[in-house]
Amino acid sequence: MRKQLYQQLARLGKALSNPNRLELLDLLTQGPCPVETLARKAGLSVGNTSQHLGVLRNARLVEADKEGLFVTYRLAGPEIAGFNLRLRSLGEHRLAEIDQIVRQFRSSPESLEAVDRAALLERVRSGKSTVLDVRPADEYRAGHIPGALSVPLERLNAFLKKLPRGREIVAYCRGPYCVLAVEAVEILRAHGFRATRLDDGVVEWSARGYDLATTAV
Secondary structure (H helix, E strand, O other): OHHHHHHHHHHHHHHOOOHHHHHHHHHHOOOOEEHHHHHHHHOOOHHHHHHHHHHHHHOOOEEEEEEOOEEEEEEOOHHHHHHHHHHHHHHHHHOHHHHHHHHHHOOOOOOOOEOOHHHHHHHHHOOOEEEEEOOOHHHHHHOEOOOOEEOOHHHHHHHHHHOOOOOEEEEEOOOOOOOHHHHHHHHHHHOOOOEEEOOOOHHHHHHOOOOOEOOOO
């Protein structure tokens, strides 16, 4: 019995043994997504993306909904997002290479300055900060920090004139390894805004017990 149980658990390990599949799983923590969109976000071909998603689906980590010619994938359950966070935490604690990669990634500590979550929440509630969600609009619709404005990074420059000059601007994206908010802060500061970055994404935000808002399509 033990060998059979471990054999089944090994299916999960096999499904997660590819970096592309880990990235696709991480992207799906942001919300359901069509194959073509996932491929674009991950920088993969549609065919390669479909193959990786098939492996994740066989391991019961993701599920698919088909409507006509379009297939949309989603996490098979909310516990998978939690598992993804724990896997990342384990890697950060046990693999020195991850710390080295993050240090190289954070070549500009000032632009990557993180905001205390509780303090940010208070500033948002009091109207002292303007919060920007710089992820793609589909991810914003699936779940976002209440009160945040959807300003995908590629639209930020055109949106600058609508931002208040007298308030702190806080940008967030998919979490601590995502570069979108980093680039947003650099753009904002270059245009004279007082801007900083929230280290958490929506998955981390929810895991800390804070509510998320959704927007109807």
